[in-house]
Amino acid sequence: MRQTFTVLDLLNLDLKEHNDLGLRCIAGRQGLSREIRMPDLNRPGLALSGFFDNFGYERIQIFGRGEHAYLEKLDAQGNSDTIRHLFEQGVPCAIFTHDLYPTERLIAIATDTGTPVLQTSLATSDFNSRLIRALSNVFAKTLTTHGVLVEVFGIGIFIIGDSGVGKSEAALELVHRGHRLVADDAVEIRNVSGNVLIGSGANKALGHHMEIRGLGIINITHLFGVGAIRETKQIQLVVELENWDSEKVYDRIGAEEKTTEILGVKVPYLLVPVKPGRNIPIIIETAAMNERLKKMGYFSAKEFNQSVMKWLETENARKIYMQKRQMIESLQDRLRGDDSE
Template sequence: MSEKKITVLDLLDLDLKGQDSLNMKCIAGRSGLYREITVSDINRPGLAISGFYESFAYERVQLFGRGESAYLGKLESEGNFDLIKKFFTYEMPCIVFSHSIEPSEFFLSVAESSRCAVLQTDLISTDFSQRLLRVFSNIFAPKKTLHGVFVEVYGVGILLIGESGVGKSETALELVERGHRLVADDIVEIRCVNGNSIIGQGANKLISHHMEIRGLGIINIAQLYGVGAIREQKEVQMVIKLEAWNQTKVYDRIGTKGAFIDLLGVKIPIIEIPVKPGRNLPIIIEAAAMNERLKTMGYYSAQEFNQNILRWIETGAAQRDYYGKEDSY
């Protein structure tokens, strides 16, 4: 797991589109674009510009909306320039004005001399805050890479892991052929979002939808099967470990004992599927995906089976069936 660092310039250069776009531009203090953003949060500095600096979260991005901007105008009209100068004595990552608000020349000149970047967006404060926090959630989320194949089967994100050559890519290719979608092959990057969700995607977006099939080579899933056969990212909801069949190992045959794997502090259900000739892995994985969806709806097949067996035993029918049969020998 590696720590992510981002500068104000990196934030401006992010390729964000649609509902994720921040619509920002730098209007002053370009020399401060290389300041690092270390806290994934936003501060509204209304109290600070009024002179109250106790618990001032200066290490956060400072957002000026209409209220803060109106108060700045009031300070300047009253000649309270010292309060504005004191505000810039704190080393803030950057300042953002929403609603396309144009700060005064005095404010911009102090920002220039303090080497603090002043940015502007045409978004309203609420929309900008929500979008920036989503961006921060992705940037600062704990991350690591795994060797495996990530697919979406019946809406369930399934991470296939196992030793090299066990058949992960071939299984995923058959799943794509059956109408499911590939998220990433070989190297999967996962990140923890909101402390309880694991989001997976290709570690390299340029090659994540290519697949290596031994004996065939590299194939492009999007080109062969269309864009409907791929996804950019998906929540990891199940891990399936493929392993060569081991005659001495006892595999779970009922499924009443759920196993979990820890991924970045989040427990994800995991099942082990032994691989040997004659087993139809894609159908087994499809059944596992549908069974997982049933579990999220509150239905547990294995538990119901176990309860039915117990009720059958308690009624005495099992004893009558056993002792009522004559010995045929």
Template sequence: MPVKRFSVLDLLALDLKEHDSLDLRCLCGRRGLMRIITIPDLNRPGLALSGFFDSFAYQRVQLFGRGEMAYLNKIVSEGKTETIQQLFSFPLPCCIFTHNLEPPQILMDLAEEVGCPVLQTSLDSSEFSSRLLRILSNIFAPRITIHGVLVEVYGLGILISGDSGVGKSETALELIERGHRLVADDVVEISCVNGNVLIGRGANKVIGHHMEIRGLGIINITQLYGVGSIRESKEVQIVAQLEEWDANKVYDRIGTNELTMDILGVKVPKLEIPVKPGRNVPIILETAAMNERLKSMGYFSAKEFNQNVLKWIETDAARAPYYGDEDSY
């Protein structure tokens, strides 16, 4: 899925709190706020300021810390501003000064002339870099929308999928009643962060924590069960596919056959759960979550059971000839 267009104005408009806050404000170059950020990375333009522009990463956000600021003041005091002019000859997305540093007036004049936004933050360079890279990584992460319900069960994110009417929402509602949490119903947006972590959330924040129950209508989970019954986002760690019971299909009864589902290039453990009257699917999902946690701790119930059975068979096979010879006397 293509990444949405993300501008400098979008960066300024991000509603981020506490440890995610960037504390950004625009100093000049406001007519360039619609410039698009295309690469989720930063560049420290120290070499460019010294006049070396080979392989200059001008497509990235340009970050000015105390070192770059000291060098700027030096070349401005010496009247060597050609490199600053050459810097702004490139279509930079924006320039950001950390530590509440005030850029030289000549830099601000050149930025205003070419329409390059110059931003300022109170954060230090290392902290700002880590926050911005984390935010840009999430924004530029590949994403996909899947029809299903995402719930958190015993700390694990379970994506309940299946055909319409199979009972996904009813299963999730029973899990919420049992103290687990809803992340999203009906349409789940999944993004791949850091190349191997799938984060799921509601595709629409307005209706994300509402559920449609056939015969009952739309219900508000937050108001019915409280804020402790919902989450904004959760890692997808198990896919539970609900399907109508098929008498002709052979279902795994031991659990040694590990199925997976490929989502954005990440393999996620998958369970195929047949649904029919009398089967308590919520309890099955609770057990699946606890079993998956045991697997992450190195304990695989199905494999251990299989090994115990093999040892028992080998033991009986070794005893049979002995008892057979004894019976012959």
């Protein structure tokens, strides 16, 4: 169940570089505990003019240059009724872009109603795209599950399986071979934008540690360097490890694409049996490269199947041709025998 997300949480979001919102509170600090209930935004131009039909009171209100110019016009007219009506409806907060500063009348109303007023130096379009991206992540469906998430040749692979089957050992060998660890043991998965699964470590305090039976807890960052880790990665392939069952028939061709569903999103799925002599890390590497080929439109198993079918068709055609040729030769021999008589 999603925890409450407030305006103060929005201000405290730890976003870096091109995701940074650059927000600061300039009024209405007593309302920073107000809850933000949806990831949608609203430009209150029509509301400022007095039209409140179907107005999104639960949305964050964005004030750009157009809204700011209209606020100054209302201030010059001494008209603050629509502003007060807007803020009295309990909107989560108001955000001014372009480093625009609200009128003193609006500041007074915001303070009186306890409505947080925030400010950013970003342009409206840039800020809106960043904020929507951040809120989509906050409000995304979330699942915490057991497994190991690694990046192999650019493909995010979520390794699952029963405890003790060798998930962490396989991931450790992959890191040793130059790939990157995202999370071990507990993986938090978010459904972003409805069709993208983003995985990360469920416990940020533990960082990129791994538990290896017989060895204990190891710190991947200290052992292999920062190049061996990632904070987040899209899950593009699920690999399940299971102990080899001699009575079970495993797929040997792979012509059928199998998927598994996580948070309503279907992800390519592979079942890999584990037994002595099988090099699981190399199998996972090959699976990653094969998945990249599939995304480029090349499906090895299907191409193999088509080649076999063409060969069978060619072989059948050759047999039919040879049979007809033999019949013709036999008929010709018979005709020659009749002529000689």
